Amino acid sequence: MHVTPELIQTHLDRMLDASSHPLLKGIWDYAWRIEEGRRTGLHAHLLVSYDTWRNNGIAVARELGEYWAVHATDGMGKYWNGNRDGWIQRSKKQGTGLGTGKIDHDDLAARTGLRKILRYMAKANQYLTRKSGPKYRSFALSQPEEKKGEGRPRRGQGS
Template sequence: MLDFNTVPINSSYVLTAIDHLMYQVYNDQISNEHLKYALVDLVPAFKVFYRNDLSYVPSIQGFKNIIAAIDEMLSFQPYDQMIHFNDEDMSYLSIIFRESLHGMQAYISQHQSQEERNRKRLQQYLTDLTEHYSKLLFVRVDLGYLKEEQYQVDVGVFQQHMNAFRSRLANQDGCFSNLQGYAWALEEGATKGLHAHVLLIYDGHKHQQGYGLAKSVGEAWLEITGRSGMYFNCHDTDYIKKFEREGTLGIGMIHRNDPQQVINAINAAMYLVNPEKGFQYLRSKIWRMRTFGIAQFEKGNRRL
């Protein structure tokens, strides 16, 4: 069952929970008794957040078919009456589930394939950059929303905020000046909600301090979101020391003549598009919404 006492109800939490439930049913990992109680929570919660103008992943689309079947079975009774469904009722629902899960595995495979293509694009992009410049400052910051504000943030609001953020990137004003490249990836989780991982690559001859830049970028995000946002500065001292001890630090100043630094930087950046993370994809999107992007690398326009 969903625990709305510890996690404020919001669109991401509900859609992620539905996605997990459909995955459990698909893999026969949930009993009928647990399924009934999960449905008692999820069906009314889904109706609160469902929007006709959004496109949903197959698991969420399939859940709509299940709700239609449940509404017919209940004949306008409250949804908590689902706990009284007998074996025959659950057998019928099981058939609806199976029909509704059609295309789910294909979507997951397609998503993983797209992530792999994005990884190759990003790897080549970063290779081109690190070969072209003698030193670059790699800055990482994660952008999201305060837990108590997530109920107000759906994918449409998130897109508006990211559009404003990407406009700042393109204009290269303020803390985005002297950028030589960037990459970003949008994700969604049950507790983090909608969030973005951002990699900013600055001219190492003009910027040297990653922490201060990441802080300024985070403050820009707070301004864009009207202070409903939050950010994580990946250049936090304790966070940096952890990777230094492991010899895998891939942010900060990266020198072309230090192959290990370059390898670490590229490996660390791959986190943005890691198909192994699973369940971090967006469950809903607006029309033509992209979830990953990198700047263009045009060697002819770059300084030698």
């Protein structure tokens, strides 16, 4: 089957449909981008904010990647897990924030890493070399719910 941007968008929609699998119910927010590179071909980047009840980000990212490869893409897809150990070690060695895993409000390096990932995904100079249909998008963000309250006090604040 020929892969098109529209097909990838269909796969992303299936991936983000929380009603299709219990694993996907943990996705709170997301950003995705469809790109095309000379070496990498047509591909998508997906960044998710996941429910904090699952403490093992590496395992969650692996399970999401496997779901993508097998179910969301009907076996056509592959994935690269930016939350795996080798990437974590490389980021620590380089002194750059990873931007994956649990990110606390006071973890400046992780928050900086997350901003770096988002800037990469939203870069304006990325374009597709092929034409696409009128219902095609190359970038999307989820719409976060309105904040329901102030949340729990952070360490050192309140009682």
